[in-house]
Amino acid sequence: MTKTFDCDVIVLGGGLSGQTLALALDQAGLSVTLVDAAPLDDMLAPEFDGRASALAYTSFRMLEAIGAADQLREHVQRIEHILVCDGRPYGGARPGGPGAHTLHFDRREIHPEEDGEPLGYMAENRHTRHALTQCLKASKWLDLRAPAKASNWERIPGGIRLDLEDGSAVTGRLLCASDGKFSRARQQAGTRTAGWTYNQAGLVMTVEHEQPHDGAAYEYFMPAGPFAILPLPGNRSSLVWTEKTDIAAAILGLDEAGLQAELEKRFGDFLGAVKPVGPKFSYPLSVRFAENFYEDRIAYVGDAARGIHPLAGQGFNLGIRDAAALAEVLVEAKSLGLELGSPVTLQRYANWRKLDSMGLVAATDLFNRLFSNDIGPLRWARGLGLSMVDRIAPARRFFMREAGGETGDLPKLLRGESLAA
Template sequence: MLDVLVAGGGYVGLSLAVAVKKAAPHLAVEVVDAAPDHAWRKDERAFAIVAAARNLLDVLGIWNEIEPEAEPIRRMVITDSRTADPVRPVFLTFEGAGSGDDGQPFAHMVPNRAITAGLLKQAEALGVSIRWSTSVEGFATGQHSTTVSLSGGTERQTRLLVACDGVRSKLRDMAGIKTVRFDYGQSGIVTTVQHERPHEGTAEEHFLPAGPFATLPLTGNRSSLVWTERTEDARRLVESDDLVFEEELERRFGHKLGALKVVDGRRAFPLGLTLARAFVAPRFALAGDAAHGIHPISGQGLNLGFKDVAALAETIVEADRLGLDIGAVSVLERYETWRRFDTVRMGMTTDVLNRLFSNDMTPLRVLRDVGLGVVDRLPGLKSFFIRQAEGTTGNGHPRMLVGQRI
């Protein structure tokens, strides 16, 4: 019988499996994923990894391996204007130095394939079983274990089933866990561009009436784009020919880094707010996007998933060390309590920011621009926001988020 069965082989599922197995090698951990084993290699997305997530990856033993592909964010610039405005004033600037004494920036941009490759290598070394092209078809929860039906007609017995299968989680629905959902009527266009001049580690978030247009530095003269548009406009842009797409891109990106060239396929993802009403049930837990899906305006979606991993892994391992049943609701409630407030707070924060900045109402534009200007002139307040973004402030954090082993 398995101790932990993880449904979902993305960065959340793999990092949870590695974290549990690394801290408690005697536990039997398995990961199943409906995708084939090569699908992750085609994922060209890149994510902002904040200090807390970097600490977790370091504890898991993979940060040194993926760091050569990580680009430090040395500076963050925030602007607010219309697309046609001749001048784009900078209202707020954050220097990239983190609050710690290690000289590390508060965030790095890291390709998802590098994170996944490092986690897969570590999982194999630790003896984590991974089944690709295998989906969960159903499960039945008993008093001492859960029987999980897999595609192909096989079954697995496990003490704990963890759903890491994304924002449209089928397992969440199977478990009867309801959600709070809101569709923003926006889609995020994701692609990678190459430019003539170096970005010097600068990330920029340009607030436009349709939504934020973020340029995030990658290694070399490349940047990752997260371009928010109304859903119908995003669909039109993604389906347009290269000339139209690059012309619209240049109108938003500008010419500060010289000529642009799209070097990755463009994709659009619908944006909304999804919050699970519960994170746990008997012998069942949600983690990552299965528990929460938020707007990318703050770049915190992936980092929320890593926080889930740190909290759930610590809950499982400490319960096992105490001889407790790792699938009992009384044990799993610690994880839910740990993560629920932070998740709801971040979801509400991104919701308010998106509503405040994704519009063209003059009174609101004046109000938000004045607010950004005030923050820019108060170093103490800017430092507070950086510490919040790093994810290491306050007390009671899971140990891996501050660089400690479980």
């Protein structure tokens, strides 16, 4: 007797990566159940939470292909330029501000059309969640279980059963764990992880400034770590401000005047007067990656597969690339009558994604260690390196395409193509 399952795929975790995967699978004709501990309605709340993510242009293609970009487009800011340089805070013993060596990326080098794709897009997470959730709720077939907290899972013949704390359960042929860097599903599976922590914390906040940013993003490598200024719609920018852990805690504890003074030391006045708006967040920086990207009947997606340093702003983009590759693998497997959760099927997904992931883990770690210091010879060498790349057009174009997710074997969704039959 053939076992009947509630769905083809259970997606555990309704964050941005999980929602993207669920929507892609649903639109490609697979039956999906999405389980998340938080009510999805809360993600639609209008309150400003201050967090934003950079979307590579290939990631935005996928959002277009699955229909989420239509509702998101009016809330995104195109990134037309990226400037990278060494820097120091103003007011110290040494001259502050950007260093003499700058690397400039201009989207027109790779997308010369007047209305061509930008280097990326900035979007507040609340708007991205809103767009994805609205699409998910509009689906006639997708089963949303939220709020519903998972307790554990168990393999059953031909599939997997996910038990929920309310006493119910859902069965599927495959469990896709997108439940974060400290994934409980991955821990229960016994998948080993490796990683390390940095003595750094990331301060995240939104600021308003007098002058327009013109779609330019800035990455200053300060002695304590990267200081990223990422453009948002209007005269606003999202900051990802890296400091040593104890310094970050002290900055968050400052009063309004003290925080303003520390911000101005790093931001400068090139966009006129600047001030923080909305909440401020701090989180410890670390790297954690799974030894395997799957186990029998389980696939890891997003931070459950690997969590990286935010230096290059690639965390969410890696999750979208996971979703694009896994969705394509599963759609093809189902069309061929293969088992969705078998190691044979999932090994293709792992082969597709692991090299890209490990490459970014290594690259972000190397750049963070190389640039997060004030050692004279290293500052000279990295400044020289930035200037050299800035003078070599093929090198600039390579790095822009790499950051945009366009190198390697691209899944169809990242090319803007639909998986639907």
